[in-house]
Each structure stands twice: as C-alpha cells, then as structure tokens.
Amino acid sequence: MTGAEVPIIETRALGKVYSPGTQAEVVALRHADLRIGRGDFVAIMGPSGSGKSTLMNLIGCLDTPSSGQYLCDGIDVATLDAEELAVLRRDKIGFVFQGFNLLPRMSALENVAMPLGYAQVPPDERRELAHETLVAVGLGDRASHRPSELSGGQQQRVAIARALINRPPILLADEPTGALDSRTGEEILALFKRLRDDDHTVVLITHDAEVAAHAGRIFVMRDGEMHEEPGFGSRESGVVEPQIPGPGRAP
Numbered sequence: 713m714t715g716a717e718v719p720i721i722e723t724r725a726l727g728k729v730y731s732p733g734t735q736a737e738v739v740a741l742r743h744a745d746l747r748i749g750r751g752d753f754v755a756i757m758g759p760s761g762s763g764k765s766t767l768m769n770l771i772g773c774l775d776t777p778s779s780g781q782y783l784c785d786g787i788d789v790a791t792l793d794a795e796e797l798a799v800l801r802r803d804k805i806g807f808v809f810q811g812f813n814l815l816p817r818m819s820a821l822e823n824v825a826m827p828l829g830y831a832q833v834p835p836d837e838r839r840e841l842a843h844e845t846l847v848a849v850g851l852g853d854r855a856s857h858r859p860s861e862l863s864g865g866q867q868q869r870v871a872i873a874r875a876l877i878n879r880p881p882i883l884l885a886d887e888p889t890g891a892l893d894s895r896t897g898e899e900i901l902a903l904f905k906r907l908r909d910d911d912h913t914v915v916l917i918t919h920d921a922e923v924a925a926h927a928g929r930i931f932v933m934r935d936g937e938m939h940e941e942p943g944f945g946s947r948e949s950g951v952v953e954p955q956i957p958g959p960g961r962a963p
C-alpha cells in the first residue's frame with residue numbers, strides 16, 4: 713500500500729465501554745468502521761448520548777478504546793507510548809472541544825499559542841504564528857482580549873484558532889457552531905470549507921441538519937452505532953478515493 717492510499721482516519725471495529733462489568737456500564741460505541749480521507753469534510757449527527765463525543769475523543773487520541781483499532785494516518789495508535797502519542801496528537805490533530813476550554817486568565821493570543829509548546833518555538837515566533845492564526849479566524853483585532861471580554865462566537869473562534877496553530881491535517885470539532893447565532897455559525901462553516909479545500913480533513917459533530925448539509929459525508933449515530941447517510945455527497949460508499957499527495961506530505 714502506498715502512502716497515497718492510506719486514509720488519514722481509519723477505525724476497525726472500534727468500541728468503547730465505560731465502567732465495564734459494573735452496574736454503571738455504558739456501551740457508548742459499537743464496532744465503528746470508518747475510513748476518512750484527506751480533504752474529506754465529514755459531519756457526525758445523532759441524539760444526545762449516542763456516542764458522538766466518545767468517538768471524537770478516540771479519534772483525537774484523548775481516550776483509549778475498549779476494543780478494535782484506530783489507525784491515524786496509517787499508524788496504529790495502540791502501538792505508541794505516551795510520548796509518541798503526544799507528538800502524534802500535536803502534529804496531526806487539532807481539537808475543538810464541546811465547551812470552549814479556553815484558559816480564562818490568558819489573552820486570546822496566549823490561548824492560541826498554547827499548543828506550540830514553550831520549548832520548541834521561540835517566543836517571538838509563537839506570538840507571530842498565534843497572531844496570524846487569529847487573523848485567519850477574523851480576530852486579529854482581539855488578540856489581547858481575555859475570554860471573558862469576547863463574545864461566545866469569538867471565544868469559539870479562538871478555540872478553533874488554537875486547534876489550527878500547528879497546521880494539523882485533521883481538525884476535529886465537537887459542536888463548534890452549537891452556541892452560535894446563524895451568521896457566526898456560517899462564518900465558521902466557511903472557515904472549515906477553506907480548510908477542506910486546503911486538503912485538511914474536517915470532522916464536525918453537530919445537532920443541526922443545516923450545518924451537516926455543508927459536509928461531503930454525513931454519519932448518524934444511534935446508541936453507539938454509526939451509519940453513513942446513503943446517497944449523500946460523492947463518497948457515500950465509504951471508499952476512500954486514491955488521492956494525489958501534495959508536495960511536502962509525509963507518506
């Protein structure tokens with residue numbers, strides 16, 4: 713298999729059981745088989761408690777599965793030690809949380825610069841990169857504001873900028889438009905489409921069918937089971953089309 717054929721996200725019979733063997737046991741995800749390619753824009757829908765965040769946390773390497781396999785860009789994440797996993801997460805995955813998860817005492821700029829890590833990137837470069845990324849989400853003029861001095865939609869955009877600062881190939885967003893008015897929601901959708909056009913893979917959880925309709929593929933979750941909406945987008949079969957690798961892409 714060449715690098716060009718490897719899906720950026722592939723799960724094989726992925727499952728998650730919380731508190732197994734106890735009275736509190738919850739089967740949150742059942743044998744999920746997903747193949748998502750570079751440049752795919754995927755929406756995940758489903759009622760509250762159906763397992764959307766559970767799946768997202770597994771894809772984001774924030775949690776470990778109870779069964780099955782997850783290959784991120786061809787790498788079986790179960791074979792990585794903690795340090796290797798942290799590097800993979802830093803280089804491959806941007807995560808926008810269901811809450812905003814911004815640090816209240818830090819400015820927008822400092823929040824966005826967080827994932828760069830203090831050791832690797834010199835301060836001037838950190839600030840410059842963070843500023844560029846804030847400009848990209850339309851917040852260049854709010855860099856010094858703290859989260860409490862920003863609107864909900866602006867806080868959400870700071871959270872998105874933070875997820876994008878390392879230019880990760882995968883952007884995972886858990887209800888990023890949930891708390892937003894429709895105009896701000898549309899701005900964020902436009903941003904996701906630009907990322908997709910730039911060959912990023914965007915996986916978006918949403919309750920909103922109108923938001924999901926912007927995606928190329930839609931999955932619906934019910935009681936931990938995933939089903940792809942047939943007849944939607946160009947890749948409804950779930951088969952990843954061969955992709956021509958862009959310049960500078962690692963295999």
Ligand SMILES: Nc1ncnc2c1ncn2[C@@H]1O[C@H](COP(=O)(O)OP(=O)(O)OP(=O)(O)O)[C@@H](O)[C@H]1O
Nearest residue numbers: 730731738740758759760761762763764765766767
């Ligand atoms: N840490 C946990 N421990 C035990 N059970 C959990 C845990 N996290 C989630 N669950 C349970 O797993 C199921 C799936 O939860 P999950 O957060 O994935 O749902 P969701 O689809 O994201 O819902 P929502 O739309 O409300 O965010 C739920 O029944 C939930 O109560």
Ligand SMILES: [Mg+2]
Nearest residue numbers: 764765766810
């Ligand atoms: Mg959730």
